[in-house]
Amino acid sequence: xxxxxxxxxxxxxxxxxxxxxxxxxxxxxxxxxxxxxxxxxxxxxxxxxxxxxxxxxxxxxxxxxxxxxxxxxxxxxxxxxxxxxxxxxxxxxxxxxxxxxxxxxxxxxxxxxxxxxxxxxxxxxxxxxxxxxxxxxxxxxxxxxxxxxxxxxxxxxxxxxxxxxxxxxxxxxxxxxxxxxxxxxxxxxxxxxxxxxxxxxxxxxxxxxxxxxxxxxxxxxxxxxxxxxxxxxxxxxxxxxxxxxxxxxxxxxxxxxxxxxxxxxxxxxxxxxxxxxxxxxxxxxxxxxxxxxxxxxxxxxxxxxxxxxxxxxxxxxxxxxxxxxxxxxxxxxxxxxxxxxxxxxxxxxxxxxxxxxxxxxxxxxxxxxxxxxxxxxxxxxxxxxxxxxxxxxxxxxxxxxxxxxxxxxxxxxxxxxxxxxxxxxxxxxxxxxxxxxxxxxxxxxxxxxxxxxxxxxxxxxxxxxxxxxxxxxxxxxxxxxxxxxxxxxxxxxxxxxxxxxxxxxxxxxxxxxxxxxxxxxxxxxxxxxxxxxxxxxxxxxxxxxxxxxxxxxxxxxxxxxxxxxxxxxxxxx
Numbered sequence: 201x202x203x204x205x206x207x208x209x210x211x212x213x214x215x216x217x218x219x220x221x222x223x224x225x226x227x228x229x230x231x232x233x234x235x236x237x238x239x240x241x242x243x244x245x246x247x248x249x250x251x252x253x254x255x256x257x258x259x260x261x262x263x264x265x266x267x268x269x270x271x272x273x274x275x276x277x278x279x280x281x282x283x284x285x286x287x288x289x290x291x292x293x294x295x296x297x298x299x300x301x302x303x304x305x306x307x308x309x310x311x312x313x314x315x316x317x318x319x320x321x322x323x324x325x326x327x328x329x330x331x332x333x334x335x336x337x338x339x340x341x342x343x344x345x346x347x348x349x350x351x352x353x354x355x356x357x358x359x360x361x362x363x364x365x366x367x368x369x370x371x372x373x374x375x376x377x378x379x380x381x382x383x384x385x386x387x388x389x390x391x392x393x394x395x396x397x398x399x400x401x402x403x404x405x406x407x408x409x410x411x412x413x414x415x416x417x418x419x420x421x422x423x424x425x426x427x428x429x430x431x432x433x434x435x436x437x438x439x440x441x442x443x444x445x446x447x448x449x450x451x452x453x454x455x456x457x458x459x460x461x462x463x464x465x466x467x468x469x470x471x472x473x474x475x476x477x478x479x480x481x482x483x484x485x486x487x488x489x490x491x492x493x494x495x496x497x498x499x500x501x502x503x504x505x506x507x508x509x510x511x512x513x514x515x516x517x518x519x520x521x522x523x524x525x526x527x528x529x530x531x532x533x534x535x536x537x538x539x540x541x542x543x544x545x546x547x548x549x550x551x552x553x554x555x556x557x558x559x560x561x562x563x564x565x566x567x568x569x570x571x572x573x574x575x576x577x578x579x580x581x582x583x584x585x586x587x588x589x590x591x592x593x594x595x596x597x598x599x600x601x602x603x604x605x606x607x608x609x610x611x612x613x614x615x616x617x618x619x620x621x622x623x624x625x626x627x628x629x630x631x632x633x634x635x636x637x638x639x640x641x642x643x644x645x646x647x648x649x650x651x652x653x654x655x656x657x658x659x660x661x662x663x664x665x666x667x668x669x670x671x672x673x674x675x676x677x678x679x680x681x682x683x684x685x686x687x688x689x690x691x692x693x694x695x696x697x698x699x700x701x702x703x704x705x706x707x708x709x710x711x712x713x714x715x716x717x718x719x720x721x722x723x724x725x726x727x728x729x730x731x732x733x734x735x736x737x738x739x740x741x742x743x744x745x746x747x748x749x750x751x752x753x754x755x756x757x758x759x760x761x762x763x764x765x766x767x768x769x770x771x772x773x
Contacts, residue, residue, distance in 0.1 A: 209237035209658050214536045216241045218350055218364035220377055222332040224255070224314065225504030225521035226370035227321035231269060232529025234328040236658040236739070238536055241364070242330060245337035247355060249322075252481055253313035253398055256423060256431055257515025260299075261604035261629065262522055263306040268657050268741055274320050279312035280426030284409040285602070287570075289582050290416070291471030295589035302599055303721065305632060309410070309515060309603075311425050317518075338376050341367060341500070348499045366532055367500045370525070373488065375506035381497045387490030387560070392571070393436040394512075395457045395465070397482040401430045402475040413470050414570040414581060420469040429480070433512060434465045435487075435571060457482040487511055489564050491556050495549040501528055508556045511563040519604055520559055523740075524552050526657070530739035533658070539706070540764055544614075551609045562601070605629060609742055616736075616759040618747035622728025623735070626746050630655070630737045633727060634720035638666070639711040648715050651726075657739045660707040660764070662699055664692045664749075665723065667731040668713050691750040692732055698757055699736075702765045707736075736760075 217233055219226045222244035230242045258275065266272040285297040299307045322332055335355030342349055348367060352360045369377025378385065401422075405411065413420045423431040459479040466474050491508040495501060504521030528548045534540035569585075572578040588594050600606035609615060610627035617626035624631060632652045639646070640654065655661045696709045714723045727735065736745040736756065744764075745756050 209235065211237045211239060212536060214239065215363055215365040217366045217368065217532060217536075218338075218362065219243070219368045219370060220338045221369070221371035221375075221504070221506070222246075222249075222318070222322075222334075223370060223372070223504065223521075224317055224321065224518050225506075225525050226368070227318060227325065227332075228522040228525035229368050229370060229503065229529050230325055230330055231271075231321065231328075232526050232657065232739075233533060234325060234330050235269065235656075236530060236533035238529075238533050240330060241333065241362070242325070243333045243336040243338065243352065245335065247335040249315060249318055249334075251315055252483070253315060253425075253431070254396075255314045255317075255512075255515075255518035256311050256425065257519070258310040258312060258317070259515065259519045259602070259604045260302060260304045260306040260308070261607065262519045263310060264304060264629075264632070264652070265523065265526055265657075265741060267305070267652055268655050269324070271320070271324050275310060275312060275317070278316055278320075279310040280407070280424060281308040281310055282408050282410045282424055283308045284406075285309075286409060286411045287581075287585070288411065288413045288471075290414070294582065294586045297589070297595065297598055297602070299599055299603065301596065302603055302605060303631060303726075304603070304605060307603075308408070311410075311423055311431070313425075314518065338371070341377075341380060343498050343500065365499070365536055368525075368528065369500065369502045369506045370504045370521070371506055373490075373505045373509045375502065377500060378492060378502055378506050381500060381502075383497065383502065384493045385490045386493050387488065390487040390489065390567075392487050394485050394487055395432070395434045395436060395461070395482065396485070397432045397457055397462045398425070398480040399430055399432055399459075399462060399476045400428050400478040400480070402428065402477065403430075404473045411470075412570060414572070415469045415471070416573050417465075417468045419567070419570045420465055422470070422474065432462055432465070432476075434469065436484075457484065487567065489560055491553075491560055495553055496545060501545075501548060503528060508560060510560045511567040514559075514563055514566060514602055516559045516563060516604070520556065523604070523607070524548075524556075526740045527552055530657070533739075534706075534764060537706070539703075541762075544763060547612060547614055551612050551614075555607060614738070614744055614763055616745035616747070616755060618752045618755070620728050620730040620733055620746060620748070622724075623730070623733075623746065624727070624743050626743050628743050630735065630741055630743050631726045632721070633723045633725070634715050635712040635723050636668075636715040637710060637712055641708045641710070650720075651712070651723075654708075654710050654712075655737060655741065656708055657741065659739060660703060660744070661737040662696065662707050662709045663727075663735045663737065664696065664709065664711045665727060665731055665733050665735070666692065666711060666713050691753070692734070695734060695749050695753045695756070698753065699760060702757055702760045706764070 216239040219229050219242045222242050230240045233240050283299050287295045337353045339351045339353050350362050369375050407424045410423045418435045420434040463476050488509045492502050503524040531544050569577045569581045608628045615626035635651050636648055733748050738744045745759055
C-alpha cells in the first residue's frame with residue numbers, strides 16, 4: 201500500500217462549495233472536492249464535535265474508498281473487526297453469515313465510534329488546508345439566475361453573506377437545506393422507541409462476532425467494539441393503539457436508559473450469558489423510515505441523513521451517506537473545471553436515489569422481521585430464512601449486500617459497456633487486483649503493485665490491460681522490463697493519447713499486466729481474460745467504461761466527450 205499522504209492537485213480559482221454539516225457525509229464531500237482542487241467551506245452549527253459514538257459500523261466498500269483516499273490505515277488501527285453475523289429467535293440461532301469469502305481486502309464489518317471516524321476524517325482534511333468552521337449556522341439561502349447566495353451566522357452572532365458555487369446539505373434529519381427547498385421527506389415514523397447503549401460486557405462469544413436477537417419481548421442487538429465494550433440496540437414496544445406522537449412523549453419521559461434498564465433487556469431477550477458491568481453512554485431515538493423525493497435542486501444537493509433516515513439494521517446509514525458524498529464530489533469538480541455538461545450533476549440523483557430507496561426497503565424489512573411476534577414475518581424469520589441462508593449463492597449475495605460491495609450503477613447513462621471475457625461490467629465497483637505495472641504517469645517505473653494504489657480519486661484512471669510479450673518473464677525477471685516492452689501495442693498507444701486529449705489533466709493512464717503471484721487476487725481473476733482491453737474508472741472507484749482496442753476506441757471517446765469533456769460528441773464511426 202502506498203504511503204498514506206494525499207496527492208496534491210492545483211486549487212481552482214472558483215467560488216467555494218458550501219457544505220452544511222460536518223458529520224461523516226459532509227467530511228467525505230469536503231475530502232472528495234479538496235483532493236480535486238476545489239475550494240470548500242465546511243460549516244457546522246455545533247460548537248464542538250459530538251463525543252458520542254452514534255453510528256459505529258464501517259462497511260467493506262467504505263473502507264475500500266478510504267484506502268483510495270489514502271486514509272484507511274488509522275481506521276484499521278483503531279477499529280474493531282467483526283467477521284461473523286448471527287441471527288437468533290428466542291435464543292436459538294437461525295443463521296450465521298461469515299464475511300471471510302468476500303473478495304476484498306476488508307472481509308469484515310469494522311466497528312468504530314463515529315466520533316473517532318469524524319476526528320480521523322477531519323485530520324485528513326487538515327492536510328489539504330481545510331478546517332471545519334464550528335459554531336457557524338446556515339440561516340437562509342436562495343438561488344436564481346445570478347447564482348446562489350447564503351447567509352451564515354457565526355457563534356458571536358455576526359452574520360456573513362457568501363456566494364458559493366454550490367451548496368451541499370449534509371445537515372442531518374432536520375436539515376435546514378431540505379426544509380428551505382421544501383423538498384418532501386417521504387415515509388413514516390415507526391411507533392417504536394429504540395435504545396442505544398455502550399456497555400462493558402463479558403460474554404461467551406468470540407469478540408469478532410455480532411449478534412441480532414428476536415423474541416416476543418422485542419429486538420436486541422449486540423455489537424462488539426473491542427476491549428470488552430459492546431453496543432446494545434433494543435426497541436421499546438409501544439402500547440396498543442399508540443401513535444408516533446405517543447412515542448415521542450414516551451421518549452421524553454423515558455430519559456437516558458440506565459445500566460439496570462440494559463441488564464433487564466439482556467436478561468429477557470438474549471437468553472445467553474452476557475454480563476454488563478458498566479454503562480458508558482446511552483440514548484433513545486424514534487425509528488424513522490424517510491427519504492427526500494429529490495436530491496438536486498439547481499445548485500443545491502442533499503446527502504446523508506438530510507436525504508434519508510432509516511433503521512440502523514445492517515449498519516448502512518453512515519456508509520450510504522459517505523458514498524453519496526464521493527459520488528457527488530467528483531461531478532461537482534468536473535463542472536467547476538468547466539469541462540462537463542450540467543446534466544452530469546443530474547446523474548447524482550439518478551444513481552443514488554434508487555440505492556437509498558433499496559436501503560430503506562431492506563432496513564425496514566429487517567426491522568419488521570426481527571420484531572415480529574406472529575404472522576407471516578415471524579414465519580419468514582424462523583423457518584424461511586434459515587433455509588435460504590444455507591444456499592451458497594444466496595449467502596454470497598447477502599454478504600455482498602451488507603458490505604455494500606454489490607452497489608452498482610449499470611443503468612446509469614454514465615456507463616459504456618462492451619462485452620469482454622469476464623471482469624466487472626461498466627457501472628460496477630472496480631475491484632482491487634495484484635498487478636505488474638508496465639508504464640504509468642509521472643514517470644512511474646515498471647514494478648509490482650495493487651490497482652487501488654494506482655487510482656487517484658481526484659482523476660479518472662484508464663487501465664490498459666495487455667498480455668506480457670514472450671520476452672517479458674514477469675515471474676523470473678521483472679527488473680528486466682523496459683519502456684520499449686510497455687509501448688509495443690500501437691492501438692493502445694493511440695487510445696491513450698486520444699483519451700488524454702479529451703480529458704486533459706484529468707485522466708491517469710496505466711499499462712498493466714498480470715503479476716505471476718499466488719499470494720493475491722490476480723488481474724485475470726478480477727478483470728477477465730480479454731487482452732488487450734481498457735477499463736476507464738471514475739474518480740469514485742466505479743467502472744465508467746470498458747471495451748476492446750481498437751474496436752471500441754471511438755465509442756469510448758464519444759462517451760467521454762458526451763459526459764466528462766468539454767467538446768461536442770464525435771460523429772458516428
